[in-house]
Amino acid sequence: MSDLFKSVSYLSGVGIKTQQALADLGIVTIQDLLYYFPLRYEDLLLKSVNEAHDQEKIVIAGVVASNPVLRRFGYKKTLLIVRLLLDNETIPVTFFNQPWLQDKFIVGQETLVYGRWNEAKRSLVGMKILSATALTKTSLEAVYPTNKKIHQKTLIKLIKQAVTKYADQALETFDDPLRQKYHLLKEAQIIRGMHFPQNIAEAKAARRSAKFRELFLYQARLAQLKQKNAQQTNGISELYNQAYVQQFIQQFDFTLTTAQKRVLKEILDDMKAKSTMNRLLQGDVGSGKTAVAAIAMFAAVTAGFQAALMVPTEILARQHYLKLKPLFDSFQLTTTLLTSSLTPLQRRQELSKISQGRYNIIIGTQALFQADVLYQHLGLVVIDEQHRFGVEQRRALRQKGQQPDVLLMTATPIPRTLAITYYGEMDLSVIDELPAGRKDVATYWLRFNKLDQVRHFLQIQLSKNAQVFVVTPLISESDKMNLYNAEDIYQHLQKEFSNYRIALLYGQMDSEEKQTIMQDFQNQKIDILVATTVVEVGVDIPNARVMIVYNADHFGLSQLHQLRGRVGRGQQQSYCILLADPHNKTAIERLRVMTQTNDGFQLAQKDLQLRGAGDLFGSKQSGMPNFKLADPLADEQMLFWAHQEVQQLFAADPQLKKHYPLKMYLKSQSQTSLD
Numbered sequence: 001m002s003d004l005f006k007s008v009s010y011l012s013g014v015g016i017k018t019q020q021a022l023a024d025l026g027i028v029t030i031q032d033l034l035y036y037f038p039l040r041y042e043d044l045l046l047k048s049v050n051e052a053h054d055q056e057k058i059v060i061a062g063v064v065a066s067n068p069v070l071r072r073f074g075y076k077k078t079l080l081i082v083r084l085l086l087d088n089e090t091i092p093v094t095f096f097n098q099p100w101l102q103d104k105f106i107v108g109q110e111t112l113v114y115g116r117w118n119e120a121k122r123s124l125v126g127m128k129i130l131s132a133t134a135l136t137k138t139s140l141e142a143v144y145p146t147n148k149k150i151h152q153k154t155l156i157k158l159i160k161q162a163v164t165k166y167a168d169q170a171l172e173t174f175d176d177p178l179r180q181k182y183h184l185l186k187e188a189q190i191i192r193g194m195h196f197p198q199n200i201a202e203a204k205a206a207r208r209s210a211k212f213r214e215l216f217l218y219q220a221r222l223a224q225l226k227q228k229n230a231q232q233t234n235g236i237s238e239l240y241n242q243a244y245v246q247q248f249i250q251q252f253d254f255t256l257t258t259a260q261k262r263v264l265k266e267i268l269d270d271m272k273a274k275s276t277m278n279r280l281l282q283g284d285v286g287s288g289k290t291a292v293a294a295i296a297m298f299a300a301v302t303a304g305f306q307a308a309l310m311v312p313t314e315i316l317a318r319q320h321y322l323k324l325k326p327l328f329d330s331f332q333l334t335t336t337l338l339t340s341s342l343t344p345l346q347r348r349q350e351l352s353k354i355s356q357g358r359y360n361i362i363i364g365t366q367a368l369f370q371a372d373v374l375y376q377h378l379g380l381v382v383i384d385e386q387h388r389f390g391v392e393q394r395r396a397l398r399q400k401g402q403q404p405d406v407l408l409m410t411a412t413p414i415p416r417t418l419a420i421t422y423y424g425e426m427d428l429s430v431i432d433e434l435p436a437g438r439k440d441v442a443t444y445w446l447r448f449n450k451l452d453q454v455r456h457f458l459q460i461q462l463s464k465n466a467q468v469f470v471v472t473p474l475i476s477e478s479d480k481m482n483l484y485n486a487e488d489i490y491q492h493l494q495k496e497f498s499n500y501r502i503a504l505l506y507g508q509m510d511s512e513e514k515q516t517i518m519q520d521f522q523n524q525k526i527d528i529l530v531a532t533t534v535v536e537v538g539v540d541i542p543n544a545r546v547m548i549v550y551n552a553d554h555f556g557l558s559q560l561h562q563l564r565g566r567v568g569r570g571q572q573q574s575y576c577i578l579l580a581d582p583h584n585k586t587a588i589e590r591l592r593v594m595t596q597t598n599d600g601f602q603l604a605q606k607d608l609q610l611r612g613a614g615d616l617f618g619s620k621q622s623g624m625p626n627f628k629l630a631d632p633l634a635d636e637q638m639l640f641w642a643h644q645e646v647q648q649l650f651a652a653d654p655q656l657k658k659h660y661p662l663k664m665y666l667k668s669q670s671q672t673s674l675d
């Protein structure tokens, strides 16, 4: 075995305690340590205090002008003041809580101090004393992310030891032609340049190569996962009945768009193949994804399998059930709704029927994948992905039960940059066309001083029988945030529009109550629905033509787009009114963009620019990989290159026979998470 994969305990000075502390940082092997790169460097370049900016960290060199003075405050707190004579002025340097430095300052001796410059006081808050040799040896000192259990200095020592002994054995990620093509460094140069750069240029070059390496290896892991998925056959070839499927499609009161037909073919081809389908269906709000999914589910049943549809909320599950059941009924298919609001007895009965195969189509929330739900012959699972699964969760899901084909649906338009990272291991189908006759939702941004106009507008719309959504960020009053809340607005509207039927809906409500309200709204027994973002996803009520969002600046662009997508689903003109008094430029820009375009892709691109990837996917739980050095947005070009090279490499050498180091690397990472 290569030394690289040996435990860090092989290094001298690593006992059980240090080993544990390193493990907490994710460092187990020598290789891990070699690639444990610094976050940044302390800039140790000498600078004259006249060149330094206020609060800049600098090193000053001077002669100790007087004995340091130590002051103590309370328990443990100290202040050490020493005066250093620079070229032609004396600078006071203060150290907080480092009393032991007192003995290090000897009057008349030249000393180097690293600290933060205070321009107003012309003084330095000292951080540490440096030995004179520090300057000549290296001018950049790495700063590592660490925890309380292990000190920077210990870490640096160990890294130094590992680099000296093992850097030259590091596995080359890139072969020569690739390295030359993109001007990348050899592995040992990357490692040395990252940890102990001799100058800024070296640090920069190493960082560029290290970023490329990180993106390349991540893409390689995705490619390998995709390869494994493709080889993993569930042995299920869903030989659906083409003629029945055609009949099923004909019962819709519309014809499929060209884009719907194209993605449907991609999906059906996957289902017919023996390998397990692993596909992402992407399409803007209202582009007709659910219709495509229903056809695929029907096809699975004609091939003799069960099909399941999993959605994020009970409201949606019920909506899909009510809408799809009649379609399936007319072909004598049996459909059930499985949610957590069933009584234990009902649930047991349903589960027993599912396991006996007495239901063809099963619709529900996460309840569909609880351990006690056994299917008789599950062929296809469609998941409406508001759960935002990460790569790892998707992997877990596929390994469940009989490895059914999986179709993920998302309405979040994902720019390509992110698609190749976030969904890199999946096949992608895109519905890039809306059904004919759709009108853009006319969108306006108004400040709260225009509320009167909004009321007037509402009056007119209601008189034309339009149904209205009113969305607020909060349910009830909050002392923390000065925002509109659903309860107050509900009460106000009841007074102002006493001739109309108004209801209030929010997430924590009893599920039966929620269902009744949604059904009443669907059946036009309610005119105005005041709600929190529970209506954000998937709700499909064609007669709802007005969406009013209070404090719209408190929602992200994608979220606003989703909310707006709840109207404009029928033939008539719809409206979206965003109410906000935004306080910053970004929020103003977001609201402007909303009024300018209805195109989800353009909005997502804008959102990325304005807020970064984390926000698009809702930060941590998003499953967005956590890169240490690279930033898929800022380093977009590099990401494309890495993606392209990995694709070519895997196509030419799927077994990685000619890329042994890469193979070894992937093997060493097979147990670690991709998220």
Ligand SMILES: Nc1ncnc2c1ncn2[C@@H]1O[C@H](COP(=O)(O)OP(=O)(O)OP(=O)(O)O)[C@@H](O)[C@H]1O
Binding pocket: 254, 255, 256, 257, 260, 283, 284, 285, 286, 287, 288, 289, 290, 291, 292, 411, 435, 436, 537, 538, 539, 540, 542, 565, 569
């Ligand atoms: N080709 C089509 N022509 C006309 N109407 C269509 C077409 N496809 C779907 N629809 C209708 O458009 C509406 C939206 O379709 P669907 O619910 O399938 O979209 P979706 O992409 O799932 O939307 P969302 O992401 O908002 O949930 C539905 O009322 C549906 O019946």
